[in-house]
Amino acid sequence: MSHEYDTVFVGAGLGALASASLMAQRGQKVLVVEKHNIPGGYASNFRRKDFTFDVSLHSFDGVMRGGHSFKVIEACGVADKVEFLHHPTLYRYRADDIDITVGHRDLEGYKNALFRFFPEETDNINRLFAESRRNYQDLCGFLYSRKPFWMRLVATPMVYPRVLRYGHETVDAYFSRFTANERLKEVLSAQWSYYGLPAKDLAFGYFSYPFIDYLDHGGYSIKGGSQALSQALVEVIEAHGGRVELESAVQRIVTSRGRIKGVVTRKSGEVRARNVVANISPQAVVALTGEEHFAPRYLSRLREQKLSVSGFQVYLGLDCPLSELGVGAEDYIHFFAPPKTQREQFEHIKAGELHPDNTSWSINYFSNIDPSMVPVGKSSLGLFTLTGPSEWHSLSKLEYRRKKQALTDLLIDNAERVMPGLRQHIEVCEAGSPRTMSKFTQNPEGAIYGFEQTTRQSGLFNRFPQKYPVKGLYQVGAWTFPGAGFIGTMLSARVLVDRYF
């Protein structure tokens, strides 16, 4: 059977679903092809017994009505189809020397807490946040402007000067403009695990948007889990004549004389299309298209790109309410930081050595936000740490099982120390390793954030481009600009459509 589509999407992650919804609403004929039996990629749910877990979402920044980030949700047509639940506290940072709770939309309260621990830094902290907010405004001006994309690019140095000024420095370098206090800089980047790099290596251009968006507009979960968002996007696509084909991997991207001709899918065979937008890793795109269609220089540049780190998450379903284990109703995310610098921790993480005293980890009290995902009287939580791909992918299945169990036990032991008695209440325990991440999304080495967000690989000009050298072939999602994250991938959709479609 042969079809005609304007655009075919490879993979149904958030990047693809968001762009397909934007294009379908503009009257384009779209097809989204997904290997898995559910849409969403990392933005999906799974069930164990009576518990439903969100695969990935810890915190969605800024999606409050009237906020900048919510504009993307509106543009995709799902504003009235999904409900966002705000987190009563953004996070709590727990280290030996410092314990700070950041409230919902309470930058002033956060600053006051910082003043208590760093009294001599008061002025610096004030200046740092004032400038970070101005920078956020510049970024929003650029991202959400109604002007054509090229016009925004030309106007950037004049109208949005900070985007260029700070875009190419690290988070640490940016903070250093205001303070020399190393400890303060680490505390300010408490959420570094969301970006997959220590502040000293992480691009400020990528970090700066969610940094302020979380503080000023809050952190959110999606009622019913992120599957609800993915499903809502599918509904919009279908309501506008588009199609989502599940359980049907794209087996080949077909080109003819340097331009896209279509794809071959498992279910439909050859499908003709004018454009193909890939939501999978660029390495996989090249493999599906055939290396011979790319210049050697392009391929070697691609091979030089560094992958982001992977992660390990333990999902626990408990037979009692969280309050029984001493967890307050206001608690949501707790970051536990050992007395090591982020860079020292990252060395351990990359080597796959996880140790309660060497690497940071976090707890998410999931059911405190959405009790509808667990049975009445029960609860759920997640334990998370970054981990390098190290040998996860090469182990035999038996060794792999042992390693996975060992890390699961280590995280539960950690949690047991802050929630005594936890173990006796575990009814469901499931772990997601780098190998699991690869299985579900085909992302190489279980990378959870696409390419690493170093200054060399970040920003409008340095990020892996949305346009391939093959005519009609594009990239969307975590691998390209701006990068990973719920808002990151949905923004990448918006930029793609604004710029090229």
Place this chain on the structure above:
Amino acid sequence: MTYVVTDNCIRCRHTNCVDICPADAFHLGPNFIVINPQECVDCGLCLPECPEAAITPENQLDDSNRHFLDLNATLAEHWPVILQRIPALEDHPQWSGVPNKLPHLIHEADPVDPVRDTHLAHA
């Protein structure tokens, strides 16, 4: 719900489906493989891996193949768990796509040798 291996697998048994399963739900027989419904977590990852299109979600079985649901459950109790992919049966090309192979099914499991059979889990 569970996923179910059906007729197409018999005498082919590529075992392409095994490595991807996060739940170690596959059990190996001499010329067929089955999914243990107690272990399967319905992730659906195995379905596209099978070159014979032998795997079906329970809710998509019809009258012609519904009996495979019970067959999977029963055989899973007798056959060892397979953890790692092994080569397909030698004469599989001959049997690929041949309909109604159930009469060829060998129920009796091969004896497990703990030294040789490293692809199997030993209870």
